[in-house]
Amino acid sequence: MSRADASDLAARLAREAEAVCRHYLPAGKKSGRYWLVGDVQGSPGRSMFVRLSGPDRGKGASGKWTDAATAEHGDLLDVIRESCGLNDVRDVTEEARRFLSLPHSGPRQQPRSRQPSPVPSGSAAAARRLFAMSQPIPGSLVETYLRNRGITALHESANLRFHPTCYYRPEHGGATRQIPATIAAVTDLAGRQTGAHRTWLAADGSGKAEVETPRRAMGELLGHGVRFGASQDVLAAGEGIETVLSVRSALPGLPVLAALSAAHLAAILFPQGLRRLYVLRDRDPAGEGARQALLGRAAEVGIEALALTPRSGDFNDDLRRDGVATLRERLRLRFHPEDALRFLAA
Numbered sequence: 001m002s003r004a005d006a007s008d009l010a011a012r013l014a015r016e017a018e019a020v021c022r023h024y025l026p027a028g029k030k031s032g033r034y035w036l037v038g039d040v041q042g043s044p045g046r047s048m049f050v051r052l053s054g055p056d057r058g059k060g061a062s063g064k065w066t067d068a069a070t071a072e073h074g075d076l077l078d079v080i081r082e083s084c085g086l087n088d089v090r091d092v093t094e095e096a097r098r099f100l101s102l103p104h105s106g107p108r109q110q111p112r113s114r115q116p117s118p119v120p121s122g123s124a125a126a127a128r129r130l131f132a133m134s135q136p137i138p139g140s141l142v143e144t145y146l147r148n149r150g151i152t153a154l155h156e157s158a159n160l161r162f163h164p165t166c167y168y169r170p171e172h173g174g175a176t177r178q179i180p181a182t183i184a185a186v187t188d189l190a191g192r193q194t195g196a197h198r199t200w201l202a203a204d205g206s207g208k209a210e211v212e213t214p215r216r217a218m219g220e221l222l223g224h225g226v227r228f229g230a231s232q233d234v235l236a237a238g239e240g241i242e243t244v245l246s247v248r249s250a251l252p253g254l255p256v257l258a259a260l261s262a263a264h265l266a267a268i269l270f271p272q273g274l275r276r277l278y279v280l281r282d283r284d285p286a287g288e289g290a291r292q293a294l295l296g297r298a299a300e301v302g303i304e305a306l307a308l309t310p311r312s313g314d315f316n317d318d319l320r321r322d323g324v325a326t327l328r329e330r331l332r333l334r335f336h337p338e339d340a341l342r343f344l345a346a
Helices: 003-015 017-024 076-084 089-100 124-132 141-148 241-250 262-266 285-300 315-322 324-334 337-345
Strands: 029-031 034-037 048-051 065-067 160-168 177-187 193-200 215-219 226-228 234-238 256-258 276-280 304-308
Touching: 003 017, 003 076, 003 089, 017 034, 017 048, 017 076, 065 076, 076 089, 124 160, 124 177, 124 193, 124 215, 141 160, 141 177, 160 193, 177 226, 226 241, 234 241, 234 337, 241 256, 241 276, 241 315, 241 324, 262 285, 276 285, 285 304, 304 324, 315 324, 324 337
Parallel strands: 234 256, 234 276, 276 304
Antiparallel strands: 029 034, 034 048, 048 065, 160 177, 177 193, 193 215, 226 256
């Protein structure tokens, strides 16, 4: 990659600086015109700051970062290299192009001699690698799929990505296939990615792929979940991604968490400062068991917990059957008045 190519990629990334930081440095948080995080590898903390606005180049440029603890500094290409553990400049380039949805840079002049270091199948490291290899969802098959299910809440969706050729291996033998998929990042309370969830999709985004198990998770899941919005004192938690995004489509400002199963919903860890929890149960025996367990755990630590039950199988069924306006009105009547006003207005 020439210096001019690198400068152009860095400038393109700088125009999307906040999205880059939310994806590659998820343990950080926005503070004014900066993204604060522990270091360029993405550790929790506040010693490194990334400028989120400013000119493309020169003094005060967007995307430039400095670590006050080490005096290191650089641009967003350095963030991609360090946070993904990449050594080859071409790998950094291709990852940046994937994030920006740019075409592949073309064949290498020489065959690659270094292969990516192996990671255990199904591990948290494998989940992070899969997520890093995926693409943002705007304009992708993932967006088509979610909108086909009535979901309009696609803001703050950096934990969702699209993989056009995700491997699918049948559980009972058979040929491995490459199928487009939604890739969701499972994160802990500090924002560190611990796992990933895959939903394989039909080629036209009309539904899930016709395979035996179109949904699978990998990595360390217990206590964690797929998060949309930053929870502070209020959180809504449910089993599925589509369930929580359906509720968020009705209350756009509501922070939500998808635990990915009834058993994992019952075991979610509570954010510090949480005072009210809405439990979005599914209408089945497993959902009832998760509701009871979670209500009990919340009561033990002084968190007010309110269970919400859909009229159909889950809240996405309600959304598709009755529409977002009807779902919004039902939720408004069942939410604490203060929360309904707060999150509906947002």
